[in-house]
Structure formats: structure tokens, C-alpha cells
Amino acid sequence: MRVLGIESSCDETGVALYDGENGGLLAHALHTQMAMHAEYGGVVPELASRDHVRRLIPLVREVMQKAELQLSDIDAIAYTQGPGLAGALLVGATFAESLAWSLEKPVIPVHHLEGHLLSPLLSSPALFPFVALLVSGGHTQLMSVEAVGHYQLLGDTLDDAAGEAFDKSAKLLGLGYPGGPELAKLAEMSKLNTLNEKDKKDSTCPRLPRPMMKSGDLNFSFSGLKTAVLNQVQLWPDELHEEERQQYRSNLAWAVQEAIADILVEKSARALRQTGLKRLVVAGGVGANRRLRQRLLEQIEKRGVEVYYPKLEFCTDNGAMIALTGWLKWKADPQVLRSAGAFSVKPRWPMSVCS
Ligand code: KG4
Ligand code: ZN
Secondary structure (H helix, E strand, O other): OOEEEEEOOOOEEEEEEEEOOOOEEEEEEEEEOHHHHHOOOOOOHHHHHHHHHHHHHHHHHHHHHHHOOOHHHOOEEEEEEEOOOHHHHHHHHHHHHHHHHHHOOOEEEEEHHHHHHHHHHHOOOOOOOEEEEEEOOOOEEEEEEEEOOEEEEEEEEOOOOHHHHHHHHHHHOOOOOOHHHHHHHHHHOOHHHHOOHHHHHHOOOOOOOOOOOOOOOOOEOOHHHHHHHHHHHHHOOOOOOHHHHHHHHHHHHHHHHHHHHHHHHHHHHHHHHHHOOOEEEEEOHHHHOHHHHHHHHHHOHHHOOEEEOOOHHHOOOOOHHHHHHHHHHHHHOHHHOEOOOOOOOOOOOOHHHOO
16 A cells, blocks of 8 residues: 655655555655744744645655656555644645545544654564654653554653754754754864763863753653753853854853753663663654764663664654554554545644544
């Protein structure tokens, strides 16, 4: 069964075609609106919706051409029903439902986070059961995943998400949008990368808190980190040469990345101990962070746990994970297919009720 996937929940328009029985991911195409929103320092919802309208038809054409198939060869259309920006979701949902209706094919509405959660299955199809660390711009969750549709929430953030902590800290450091990758790049320039642990303690390494790291449960809190970053920035001397300023900035970026990685690694290790599971799947945009990957390798993989990531291009939002999730949901339960027609979107949609 060939499933066309449509993603439009935020600032990426993604389209893909997936057939689990015959070739897996047949084709995919993506347009990111990053450059358009960068000017404003964040996503402008109305601009996002309008851009999805412009991009969807060309992207579907591109995918069908790459797959060398006709629209009539599609068996079902999966689309992101939520959570996300209401207008952006409505564009994707309206498009998917209309196309399915005109082709007389069924639809499969998909939860965006379920898409992220299952995205590593694009390259490793036999992963269940596993612990999932879902770290995106809006969510930070740990889940126990037994099979498609069988998810147990182990821990959640009480305030900001990990991606949000990256983005807000980046803003305080004067970096552009999206902040996570920019902050990671700046952190790589820090001299602290080359110091050993003792020298780091003696040096001008900025000290940042690790909120709730030792709370004993699997919940997260990141809003205190942002305040601590602000306090650090305010401590910088007024008169700084350009080179010194760069050093302060890169050292603080390094410290932010270390603090976030420390918390995510510690809680993931706890979740693995608690569930007794031996596989960890890291999904969502923050999963692209190289330092986080290195720390997971050192502290988790080397202790006998297998750690899986989606390919880098599928860490952030994309259509492939939505097409895959539609296909997996159909495979697990053919009843998920719905006739195209009346529909709604769910801008706020807790993951715990998506199955
Ligand atoms: O999953 P995603 O593309 O969109 C949401 O559903 O939120 O995640 C976006 C988040 C943003 O906060 C972005 O700054 C962060 O992922 N991100 C990163 C990196 N790449 C993306 N954070 C840290 N390091 C990265 N390399
Ligand atoms: Zn996402």
C-alpha cells in the first residue's frame, strides 16, 4: 500500500511517498521556510500558512515524478492533524482531504509527535520495544514504546521544551532563528571544548544550573536555564574587545549545550533503568545536536544500550515520517482508514491520547 504523507504543522512543508511492503520510502521532498521567518526572529504563523499553500502542489508533483508514479497509484493520504499552528495545519489538512476526495482514496490523520517518535523506523524497521526521547521545539518527553499505538508517557517537561531552551538561549546570545543549530555552531568555537574537566573548573567556564536533573522522576524543566543564561549575559563586562566578546559568547553557548545534554542524558539513562529496556530512540529536532549524540554515545551506548536516530534530514519536520506513520498505523489496524470529507485539526493534542 502506497501512502502519501503531508506535513505542514509549522515552518516546513514536507511531502513523501512510502510503501512498507515495496521499496519503503519511495520519494520525499521538503521546503523549509527558515529563511523567510529568520527576518522576524521566529515563526510568523500567517506567513507560514500562506507559504504552505504555495508549496504543496509543486512538492507533490516533485515526489510523484521522483517516484515515477501517478496520483492514481496512491492508496491513501496521511497528513499531520496536530499539534501545531492552527492555520498551517488547516492548509495541509484541507489539501490532503481535498486531494484524497478527488482521487476517491482514504485518509489517515497523524499525530505529529507520533511521526517523530516512529521516524527512526525509516531506516531500522524492527525496533520495538524502546524508550523514546522526543526532543523538539515544543516537546520534551520520555516514552516507553511497545508497538505502534502503544505508548506510555514516562516524563514530560513542566515548562519550556529542550528546543525552546536552545532557541531562547540563542536569542539571548544574539543568534538568529532557529537558535538550536546556531548555538551548537557557536559552542563548537569555544576554547572550553579543548580543556580537560579540571581546567574547565578552574577556567572562566560559565556555571549554569541543571533544573530537576536529580529530581528522582523523569520530568524536565528548562525555563530556569534561560533565566540563568540571561543572568550570565548581564555579568559580562561592558567594555569588551570583539575577540573577548566572541569568547564570552561561545563559552556560554558551550555551557548551555552541556547543561541541556547533561539533563537529557541523565533522564534517558534513568528511563532505561526504570523500564529495563535496552534501546533508546532519539527523535525530534534537538536529536540533530552533535554534542548530545556524542554524550549519549559515551554515557549510554558504551553501557550496552543501542541508541537509534532518524537520518539527520528526518530529525526535523518532514513528510517521510508522516507517510511512514500513516503506513504503520494502517498496517497495525486497517480500520484507521477514513473517508475523505469532514475533518478538523488539533493544534493542541496531547500525545497520550493519540493512539
Ligand atoms: O522537531 P522540530 O524540527 O520541530 C518541532 O516539531 O518543534 O524541532 C525544532 C527544534 C528547534 O528548537 C531547533 O532549534 C532544534 O529543534 N534544533 C536543534 C538542532 N537542530 C534543530 N537544537 C540543537 N542542536 C541542533 N543541531
Ligand atoms: Zn516536529
